[in-house]
Amino acid sequence: MDSQKMKALNELVRNEYPNIAGMVVLQNGQCQIEEYYHNFTSENRFHIFSITKSIVSLLISIALDRGEIQSVDQKILDYFPEYPIRKGHELLKQVTLRHCLTMSVPYRFRFNPYTRYFTSDDWVSFSLNQIGGLGQLGEFRYAPIIGPDILTGILTRATGRSVLDYAQENLFQPLGIRVEKSLTFATKEEQMAFNQTTTLSGWAMGPKGVNTAGWGLTLTPREMAAIGQCCLNDGQFQGRTLIPAAELKESTRKQIRWEKMGLDYGYLWWVINEHEHAFAALGDGGNALYVNPQKNCVVAIASTFVPRVKDRIDFIRDHIEPLLNE
Known part of the structure; x- marks a missing residue:
């Protein structure tokens, strides 16, 4: 990557996207950009909020392929x-x-x-x-x-295992992702502090032992990018199928439209561009995992939580992808 253009990108992030903490960009399977901001490093782990949903979608795809869940049309x-x-x-x-x-x-x-x-x-x-x-x-x-x-809840009952254990065996460990334990919170203050965590490794769990689906997982930018690269490779990693390609394709294509917002949605994935088959997982505070098969790229952005942030997809499309196309 051209050093002057990288310098300009880093200045843009520092000046206009002050809560971005880390960013990993892969293209053609190679790391093109790995940058950390505001004293964060590759070791920091971030609550990725709703990106958790898209990872749950991947686990549902795995369970469908294994016959542990029969069909998405099951009641x-x-x-x-x-x-x-x-x-x-x-x-x-x-x-x-x-x-x-x-x-x-x-x-x-x-x-x-x-x-x-x-x-x-x-x-x-x-x-x-x-x-x-x-x-x-x-x-x-x-x-x-x-x-x-x-x-x-369905995954737990269908597989007879906790969602974290199921994810560890079928997705996290093969990809070299470390999620240490399920996390519970004794007080509101503990939970609110979790939203700002940069050191905890885990996945939130409810009172009945079911891991959360809409929030609650912590990952590093590198780990997010590893999941994105696996999706870009049609669910393959080092010659092994982790996510069934047919189920992954179904999950990341347009299934429904949020007419009010003009947004397309798959199975817990946002569909960014149907022509390019670009899709993304997006989490509160500006966390993002973006996959674009046409451009053969993955962008993972970890952010510290603030209530309102600039659109990360616009940032990726306007400032990251043009660098990759040069």
Whole structure:
């Protein structure tokens, strides 16, 4: 990479993207850029927020290929036969994994009841309890935190293992990714501190032992990039299939559209450009994992959390990809 252009890019990041902590860019399987900012290093680990969702999507793909989950059209209640269907709650009988994966489940709440969720004794059951009410089944409704845990609940029951253990064996360890343990929080303050962590290695877990689906995983930029490179390689790593190619392709193509925002969505992946088959996992605070097969590149950006940030996809398309095309 041209040193003057790299200097200009680094100046841009420092001046206009002050919470970017680390960035890894791969093209043609080679590292083109690896930069850290504001005294962070390759050893720091960041809460990647909703990028966790896309990793859960990969695990669902693996479970489908292994026959541990039969189909995305399977009813979610097949996995929770003990769940009581209350009067007025019959819509729940129609909800499938596909609805959960495409964010097309209606929920009762207008504003996310985060306090009730975090203080409940079962985050999966709490999410099931919220289904119904506002909106129609099959219409896009993005659920940042409350709702996705249904999918990790299903993974836990389908595989008979914790989601972290399943991920360790089938994805993390083969890719050289270190996630030390499941994490629980005794107080609100502990959980809020976790959002700013740069040292913890783990995956958040609810009171019933189910790892979170919508948030809660910590990774380094290099580890994020390794997952992206595996996706770019159609799920292959060192001659071994980690993610089934057909399931991966289905997950990262357009399945539904968020009409209000003009955004396309797959199975817990954002579809950036259908022609290029570019897709991304995006997390609060500006965390991003971007994959573009046409340009044969992966971009991983780790950020410290702040409420509002500049769009990372615009940053990648406007400032990173032009450097790679030269």
